[in-house]
Amino acid sequence: MRWLAILCLCASAAGAQEFTTLKGHGGPIMGIAASGDRVVTASFDNSVGVWTGGVPDWKEGHEAAVNAVAFGPDGAVISGADDFTVRLWGQDGTSRVLGTHKGKVTALAVSPDARLVASASWDGTVGLWSLSGDTDGRFLDAPGGVNAVAMDDKARLWAATSNGFLVRYDLIEQTADQIVSHGFGINEIVVTPDWIAYGAVDGVTRVIDHEGGQIADFTLDRRPILAMAYHAGTDQLAVGDGHGYIMMVDTADWQITRDFRATREGPVWALAFSDDGTRIWAGGLDDVAFGWPVEALDAFDPGISGDRSFLRDAATMSNGERQFMRKCSICHALEPGPSRKAGPTLHGVFGRQAGTVPGYTYSDTLDGSDIVWTDDTIDALFDQGPDHYIPGSKMPMQVIAGADDRADLIAFLKSANDTSGKEAGK
Numbered sequence: 001m002r003w004l005a006i007l008c009l010c011a012s013a014a015g016a017q018e019f020t021t022l023k024g025h026g027g028p029i030m031g032i033a034a035s036g037d038r039v040v041t042a043s044f045d046n047s048v049g050v051w052t053g054g055v056p057d058w059k060e061g062h063e064a065a066v067n068a069v070a071f072g073p074d075g076a077v078i079s080g081a082d083d084f085t086v087r088l089w090g091q092d093g094t095s096r097v098l099g100t101h102k103g104k105v106t107a108l109a110v111s112p113d114a115r116l117v118a119s120a121s122w123d124g125t126v127g128l129w130s131l132s133g134d135t136d137g138r139f140l141d142a143p144g145g146v147n148a149v150a151m152d153d154k155a156r157l158w159a160a161t162s163n164g165f166l167v168r169y170d171l172i173e174q175t176a177d178q179i180v181s182h183g184f185g186i187n188e189i190v191v192t193p194d195w196i197a198y199g200a201v202d203g204v205t206r207v208i209d210h211e212g213g214q215i216a217d218f219t220l221d222r223r224p225i226l227a228m229a230y231h232a233g234t235d236q237l238a239v240g241d242g243h244g245y246i247m248m249v250d251t252a253d254w255q256i257t258r259d260f261r262a263t264r265e266g267p268v269w270a271l272a273f274s275d276d277g278t279r280i281w282a283g284g285l286d287d288v289a290f291g292w293p294v295e296a297l298d299a300f301d302p303g304i305s306g307d308r309s310f311l312r313d314a315a316t317m318s319n320g321e322r323q324f325m326r327k328c329s330i331c332h333a334l335e336p337g338p339s340r341k342a343g344p345t346l347h348g349v350f351g352r353q354a355g356t357v358p359g360y361t362y363s364d365t366l367d368g369s370d371i372v373w374t375d376d377t378i379d380a381l382f383d384q385g386p387d388h389y390i391p392g393s394k395m396p397m398q399v400i401a402g403a404d405d406r407a408d409l410i411a412f413l414k415s416a417n418d419t420s421g422k423e424a425g426k
């Protein structure tokens with residue numbers, strides 16, 4: 001069967017499958033970056049969190065909300081804030097102000113050679129600061145408040161403004177060229193050697209070449225676009241918006257591969273990929289940052305229904321199988337025996353008492369629970385959502401809103417159990 005092949009593929013990536021929550025900030029998370037085993041978060045609560053293995057080290061010093069963070073050389077962290085400053089936090093615990101703007105700092109970009117950091121500011125400039133401390137900072141004038149900034153390996157700097165311009169600065173030739181005039185504010189840019197992606201206040205998500213010619217358009221009915229991240233090694237572009245969705249685009253063939261509601265309400269302000277591209281970190285209105293295995297993104301979808309025909313292979317599956325593949329398969333096997341997935345196997349789940357798969361370590365909620373899994377209790381689990389039906393469980397919150405979808409899923413689970421039972425010779 002098709003799903004067996006896919007399950008095997010998932011199992012080989014088992015290590016990356018855990019869903020992670022970084023909890024501790026006292027306000028929404030506005031910026032995020034990841035490098036090695038460290039994640040750094042910028043928060044409305046004026047602090048920067050440097051997380052190693054989920055444990056925070058708080059960097060206090062900004063006097064207003066922190067909007068942007070980036071990694072600098074030698075493990076240093078750089079932050080930009082509403083207090084107009086750009087700060088450098090050394091791994092040895094020292095900190096200093098790298099530069100000061102006349103307006104809030106909205107974004108940061110470190111040059112590929114890690115010698116410079118550029119800061120975008122609503123004062124209508126981009127600041128350029130030496131990370132080695134050997135030269136003074138300087139400012140480039142922009143045609144409006146600057147929302148986003150990027151640097152490429154040809155000594156060019158790109159800035160996007162709140163009045164809709166994308167400008168390219170050549171730092172050697174000292175020229176500035178306007179590449180896009182969008183009409184609405186541009187919030188986010190990603191610059192690669194081959195293309196540029198930008199996301200705007202009116203929801204436009206567009207990919208262009210370096211001279212402004214259009215390559216692709218991924219504009220959906222969602223606005224504004226608030227976050228973007230790119231992982232070159234795996235050709236993934238992630239786009240976060242004001243409705244709480246994260247859309248994933250395969251940049252090798254310009255297809256939307258996933259579209260996932262990350263928050264029940266509220267925006268996705270911040271996105272970053274792990275070094276290997278298997279995990280995406282997101283921050284938003286909740287005071288927590290989330291790390292999702294990219295492969296599991298569809299599984300967490302609590303709210304999307306209807307036509308998602310742009311996703312892969314959907315047409316070839318029954319609705320029940322589709323529900324399972326998208327929402328459960330990343331964490332649950334259907335075969336008997338131990339699996340390396342995050343959840344216990346659903347083989348033999350019907351009629352089984354909760355929390356009783358041998359060798360699986362359950363949460364206290366399910367361990368010793370008197371729930372017996374049946375059509376009715378599985379239906380209730382996803383009608384109400386695990387967070388309500390089995391509060392405290394390790395299963396992430398998700399609701400399957402349609403009664404038909406739940407019925408189809410349960411029918412699929414039953415038929416798969418029959419099949420895998422026979423294949424196992426039972």
Ligand code: HEC
Pocket residue numbers: 019296299300323324327328329330331332342343344346349353354355356357361362363364365366367373378382392393394395396
């Ligand atoms: C991101 C991972 C993840 C996803 C996605 C997920 N689950 Fe789970 N599930 C778990 C974990 C972890 C547990 C164990 C929970 C605990 O110990 O609290 C679990 C437990 C269960 C249980 C109880 C099993 C038992 O032995 O008591 C059922 C039933 C279940 N899940 C069904 C589903 C179905 C159906 C879907 C898809 C609609 C789904 N799960 C999606 C991780 C997941």
